[in-house]
Amino acid sequence: MTTETARPVLDDRRWKALGVCLTAGFISLLDVSIVNVALPSMERGLGASEATQSWVVSGYALAFGLALAPAGRLGDLRGRRQALLFGLALFTAASVGCGLAAGPTWLVVFRLIQGAAAGVVAPQTSGLIQQMFQGAERARAFGFHGSVVAVSTAVGPLVGGLLIEAFGTDNGWRWVFFVNVPIGVAALVAGHRLLPRLPVPGDRREKFDPVGVLLLGSGVLALLLPLVQEQQWQGRAKWALLPVGALLLGAFWMWERAKSSRGDAPLVDLGLFSLRSFTLGTLISLTFFGGLTTIFFVLSLFLQNSLGYTALGAGVTILPFAVASAAGAALGGRLVTRYGRGLVVAGLSGVVLGLLGVVLAVQLVPGRDAGWAMALPLVVAGVGSGLTVSPNTTLTLTLVPVRRAGAAGGVMQTGQRIGSAVGIAVVGAVYFAHLAARGPATKALQLGLLTAMAIILVALVLAVVDLRARQTHPGRDDLAPAPPRGLGESGAGEKAASGA
Template identity: 75%
Template sequence: MTTTWAKPQRPVTDDRRWKALGVCLAAGFISLLDTSIVNVALPSMERGLGATEAAQSWVVSGYALTFGLALVPAGRLGDMRGRRQAFLVGLALFTVASTACGLAASPDRLVVFRLIQGAAAGMVAPQTSGLIQQMFQGTDRAKAFGLLGSVIGVSTAVGPLAGGLIIDAVGTGDGWRWVFFVNLPIGIAAFAAGLRLLPRYPASTDRRERFDPLGVLLLGSGVLALMLPLVQEQQWTGPEKWALLPVGAVLLGLFWVWERRQGRLGRAPLVDLSLFSQRSFTLGALISLTYFAGFTTVFFVVALFLQNAAGYSALAAGVSVLPFAIASAVGAALGGRLVMRHGRKLVVIGLSGVALGLLGIIAVVRLVPMESFGWAAMVPMVVGGIGSGITVSPNTTLTLTRVPVKRAGAAGGVLQTGQRVGSAAGIAVVGSVYFAHLAHRGPATEALQLGLLTSVGFILVALGLAVADLGERAKAPDAPALDDREALEI
């Protein structure tokens, strides 16, 4: 079998590719920011737009749903037709949808535009990881993923603070609109820069590289069946919703069978199942899923506790988690520099730091009065944030390190779909623990402790997977990393 090596239409200089990375990170920042910035704007939507509780729920959960559903198909589309084109189309759609959300005249229109916005964000995300794989190799790739990890940590944690600042500045009447309008200047600037800076790599010329509509349908239906009861856990009362979970498992099983059939027939599948034969990819994806189940929920229950029990404003609650965001950015940049030297050991250290930080927050809740929580929790927030930073970016680098570049978009979509499902599952489980304790008239401080202990449980599962992978590597190390020539395969 003869392999041909396609080259970019024009060389990408070192300076140009780092600027192109900046464009990708700007787009990633606003798309991930919108997963959390809207939460503090919900009361403003209720007052200014008359949004019901059901509409508010769909503003939050609808974005997560369509974001997760779009990731793998969009990543595959970028692999086939060019990541630059897919990135720019997704970014343009996200910017337009954000503007439409801000201009929405009714709750129903807001929900529809929010669903479109989420799908557009899901279109952008896998192109970012694919472009990093395409533009960088070796230690530069690790540094690039380190910067991406900083963006993930900061955007997720800083959302409540940014939303609180906007609501505080504009007012509760129309403040929610500016939560969406803030994306407009960033989106336009990133799009203009992307037109000039993103590399024009050629699309695949392999005739077998066709889109797989049945695979998209099976995967999308399976992910939807898994995520819908999780993101609607508080709104859909009754146990009937959990019947969707086995339905989702069956649909994903059918997807697996279909994709294997596509491979046997020599057709390009939506997801190359041989990726899961790589220990680094499989365990990395599981670590990411379970880690995000614990990591994302911290901001959820702490924000609820501070605003509903401790009497903090949205802005004050956002400031309280800011140390975590800043420390996470520092840890991610550090992790990107050290991962090539220390490998999975760095992930083990990072997960241990997150668990230690969360246990420290629990100790603060037990020992410190509510009104002093923000100051007292600063040190464990910093410990947990640094641990988070040196978990996310090194794990992403190690998970994707042996993925062929021509499959980078779909592989990145699989990894990020796991993150979305993990986040939804974590919030559903931790939220149930938290609200169940309050429903039985338990103290809010105990509810927060139980919720955070549940988050620690998810983190410890991720830590166990990382330790297991570390032990296996010591017995039978992975094959050498891809050389530059293989990494540039298109």
């Protein structure tokens, strides 16, 4: 096995290299939400049908989620620098293809490639942070990462609205994709210069696990497909895919255990799940993103379809959340080493409080002025979101050995994608069901937000359980009876961010 040296960690270029990683992560996450406001422009300028529009949105999410875990493992085995640059180059080229698409079919094809490329980039970012930083500096780096996640997700509608305003409804949708190109090219040039040539964290003699990739990919696909297509696929037959997905994931679990028992390297080291910090942190992330993503979903629909806001106006209304979330994430990266899981509990509580404020705001200030009324509650929710994402990522990955960081980050982010799909399906069903019954749009929004809040409350309960366990067993970050095989190598300074 290759050894990890201290020299790359102490390299002064690591903060500049982090900027490259965060730029790549920014444009890949921006494309999750930026296209939502461009769908009417695609319909007018390209003749995109509802089915095409659905695949432009859901196809990206599907390909993104399917690529995460295999790409993370590939980075562990072959080098994260190379994997990040490859993913970024593919993403940039696919963005050009999307913008130049001559017809709806080509747009969907390039959008799928773009999503897969984003799935290659994402786990390399968290893996490189693990590899380049330790202790308090790692927590700060994850704080910046959390700011990027928050800003890119929430600012998408605003950027999309500005581009549509600038380039018109016929061709504005093309610039939603073209905007990635200069950023991607600049990040590629900077990445070749600044990303350090770190030792390959995994053992090059370990073989990739194609059977594991097939089982995991088909299982995740069977789970996600009926969720992301919930509005487009009518009838109940689609839900038959959920138990199929569960069976495939069960088969994946047994296959990985069998490989580990034979001494072969699995796609995902199941020993990670005997780390309490990793298991609970992943579950918190899954449930939190299940509620968080739906906030922008129902707010954008309500503001544009019910209050008559433009795409730009809807983006400006959501902007306070993005700014506050970025500030909260940067602050959380600095405070997590002092307060640990308690910071996540405080952050989740702030999100719940902010959502309650939005529910009250639209009730007390109906009509077009509701956007102003919900600004302060969105700031509260945004700060809470920032105090949740980056500290939870730090705590989740703190005991994961660097050689497994890519696969672990891929698993965690796959959970986020599954949570987002489940949340949008559930909250969307509540929102649209109330509208279909000809109920008031304000009531539909309130019910949708309350449903999102209930999902986030699950994350809050998990965080409280973890916090109480840490208080009951002070000084012990992980309550597993013994470290799993191969996981006792996280290195000096790893526990500095555990918050134990």
